[in-house]
Amino acid sequence: MSAPESLEELRQVEAELDQRWPETKLEPSVDRIRALAELMGDPQTSYPVLHVTGTNGKTSTSRMIDALLTRVGLRTGRYTSPHLQLVTERINVDNAPLSPERYVEVYREIEPLVSVVDGRNEIPLSKFEVLTGMAFAAFADAPVEAAVVEVGLGGRWDATNIADGKIAVITPVGIDHVEYLGPTLEGIAEEKAGIIKPGAVALLAEQDPVVERVLLRRIAEVDAMVARQGSEFGVLRRDVAVGGQMLRLQGLGGVYEEVFLPLHGAHQAANAALALAAVEAFFGAGADRRIDVDAVREAFATVSSPGRLERVRSAPTVLVDAAHNPHGAKALAKALDEEFGFRKLVAVVGVMDDKDAVGILSELEPVVHDVVLTANSSPRAMDPDLLAGVAIPIFGEDRMYVQPHLVDALEEAVRLAEEDDGGDVMSGGGVIVTGSVVTAGEARALFGKEPS
Numbered sequence: 001m002s003a004p005e006s007l008e009e010l011r012q013v014e015a016e017l018d019q020r021w022p023e024t025k026l027e028p029s030v031d032r033i034r035a036l037a038e039l040m041g042d043p044q045t046s047y048p049v050l051h052v053t054g055t056n057g058k059t060s061t062s063r064m065i066d067a068l069l070t071r072v073g074l075r076t077g078r079y080t081s082p083h084l085q086l087v088t089e090r091i092n093v094d095n096a097p098l099s100p101e102r103y104v105e106v107y108r109e110i111e112p113l114v115s116v117v118d119g120r121n122e123i124p125l126s127k128f129e130v131l132t133g134m135a136f137a138a139f140a141d142a143p144v145e146a147a148v149v150e151v152g153l154g155g156r157w158d159a160t161n162i163a164d165g166k167i168a169v170i171t172p173v174g175i176d177h178v179e180y181l182g183p184t185l186e187g188i189a190e191e192k193a194g195i196i197k198p199g200a201v202a203l204l205a206e207q208d209p210v211v212e213r214v215l216l217r218r219i220a221e222v223d224a225m226v227a228r229q230g231s232e233f234g235v236l237r238r239d240v241a242v243g244g245q246m247l248r249l250q251g252l253g254g255v256y257e258e259v260f261l262p263l264h265g266a267h268q269a270a271n272a273a274l275a276l277a278a279v280e281a282f283f284g285a286g287a288d289r290r291i292d293v294d295a296v297r298e299a300f301a302t303v304s305s306p307g308r309l310e311r312v313r314s315a316p317t318v319l320v321d322a323a324h325n326p327h328g329a330k331a332l333a334k335a336l337d338e339e340f341g342f343r344k345l346v347a348v349v350g351v352m353d354d355k356d357a358v359g360i361l362s363e364l365e366p367v368v369h370d371v372v373l374t375a376n377s378s379p380r381a382m383d384p385d386l387l388a389g390v391a392i393p394i395f396g397e398d399r400m401y402v403q404p405h406l407v408d409a410l411e412e413a414v415r416l417a418e419e420d421d422g423g424d425v426m427s428g429g430g431v432i433v434t435g436s437v438v439t440a441g442e443a444r445a446l447f448g449k450e451p452s
Contacts, residue, residue: 006100013107014087021126023082024354024380028157032121033129037162039113040133043140044147047077049163050278053151053192054171054205056328057271060263060305061171062148064275069146069282070095071299072291077139077147079132079160084307084322084441086451091135093142097451106134106141128152132159146282156194168195168202168224169278171271173211174327175356185210193218200224201281203233205274227252229270233277238269240339247300249273252280253290261300264309265335272300304452307440309335312447316417316429317342318410322440324351326359332434333367343428346413349391350374350406350439353382357390360435365394368432370416372401374409376438406442 037044052062059080066078078092088097091106098106110133118124125133132152139147149165151158173189189211196202196218204215206229219226227233236255237248244262247269248255261272280291307322309332317340323332336345347368351357361371373388375381384402391400401416403409410433417429433443 003100006104009104010088010100013104017107017127017130020124020130023126023128023152025126026153026157027123030157030159030162032117032123032125033132033159034162035120036110036113036117036125036129036133037136039116040110040137044136044163046140047144047147048167048282049165050146050148050167050169050282051151051160051163051165051195052148052169052171053155053158053195054169055174055188055325056323056331057171057205057267057274058150060268060308061169061271061275061278062150063305064272064300064303065148065169065278066092066095067299067303068275068279068291068296069148071295071302072279072283074145075142077135077142077144078149079135079139079147080150081128081131081152082437084437084451085445085449087131089451090131091138093138093144098138102138103134106138110134110137126159129159136163151192151195154188154191154194156191158195161195164197165195166197166200167278167282168197168200169274170202170204170207170215171274172205172327173207174325186214189214190218196222196224198222198224202226203274203278203281204228205270206230227277227281229273229277233273233280235266235269235273238266245269245339247272249276251276251285251290253285256290256293256296259297259300262303263305264339265331266338267331267335268305268308306449306452307437307444310444310449312444312449316414316431318414318431318433318443318447320440320443321432321434322437323360323434324355324436326356326363329360329363329434332432333363336432337367340430341428342430344369344417345430345432346416347371348374348406348409348413348431348433348439348443349387349435350376350384350409351382351387351435352378352380352438353386354380355382355436357382357387358394361391361394364434370399370401370413371395372403372409372413372416374403374406374439376406376436376442378436378438381436381438406439407446410443410446
């Protein structure tokens with residue numbers, strides 16, 4: 001089958017899946033996905049699972065875990081969401097997205113079973129539930145020796161939670177998706193704690209004390225083991241380096257020196273420490289046993305995380321970042337301030353209408369000179385004029401521009417970054433495109449970046 005034909009079939013499958021409940025519409029139940037998995041022969045039980053939840057950093061941490069497992073010789077599967085550009089990015093085998101042909105094939109294989117489950121339930125399977133079933137089936141068919149599975153939303157009721165994750169990884173938990181998880185940190189933490197299974201090993205990123213109490217209570221209830229960042233593992237030192245950072249990491253099995261990570265920001269260093277501890281726990285590493293340090297170095301050197309402080313253009317530098325809540329925007333602002341010496345930084349911001357736009361813009365304001373407000377192509381995108389109303393008290397009218405279309409917003413931002421007040425080209429200008437995963441993905445595409 002030719003590439004155009006396979007992409008056309010992929011579009012047809014996506015059109016069918018888009019008739020189902022979107023990922024923004026949920027019912028707190030795993031009954032439907034469990035029924036589908038049973039009809040498929042429970043593929044999620046045929047390989048060990050490292051389960052990843054949290055508010056921010058899940059995808060980057062998942063990619064790091066995958067790289068480490070691959071480097072030590074395991075065949076891996078990885079399931080993450082949402083995608084930046086192409087839905088096939090979500091389901092990876094051997095550190096590569098499924099081809100469009102294979103994606104369509106997996107869907108067609110389970111489609112009759114999906115229809116059976118739909119016929120037995122008042123509410124049909126959601127799009128995310130079907131995708132989760134596809135991932136579990138693809139991993140079993142490969143077959144993989146370990147699967148890194150990222151939660152879609154929350155944890156307890158997430159479709160991925162039918163997997164028995166012996167390793168439960170909790171990235172930093174903050175406020176997000178309040179319409180589904182509730183407005184309090186405690187309530188959100190309780191939902192995410194649901195992935196911690198009896199007898200599992202839980203690896204906790206540094207958490208708000210309220211969150212940590214909830215997670216530790218769950219760990220005690222199910223008799224799981226725990227290792228915490230800042231106690232049993234963590235970042236001992238990080239130095240900004242060309243193209244990333246050099247790390248000294250404390251793992252569960254010892255200290256790992258001179259680990260280069262080609263990603264920016266203290267948050268990515270913390271993700272690296274969390275990923276390392278998760279893989280150590282997977283292999284049973286302890287005080288007297290650690291992973292080969294050269295393997296760790298080689299694995300981290302290969303890590304990429306598209307759409308996470310990713311450079312897509314030089315002169316002026318254009319970076320894209322998928323920060324879509326205040327917690328993510330705060331980490332982004334910190335990295336921009338500490339690791340980039342821009343004399344003038346312009347932000348292009350497009351957010352979804354259900355997100356905390358005030359919180360996102362407030363976190364970015366101290367580190368950017370101007371902001372260009374725009375919208376991505378999602379029907380859930382906030383209208384730029386409404387976003388402007390939110391932004392005026394934060395930035396003032398003199399630092400704020402509105403361009404309804406992303407391509408025009410990028411052109412405006414590049415122009416602003418290149419010019420000083422006198423109209424002359426200035427050195428050290430930069431652009432950061434952020435506010436949504438969709439905004440980041442569409443910006444990547446506009447700059448010619450392929451899905452990865």
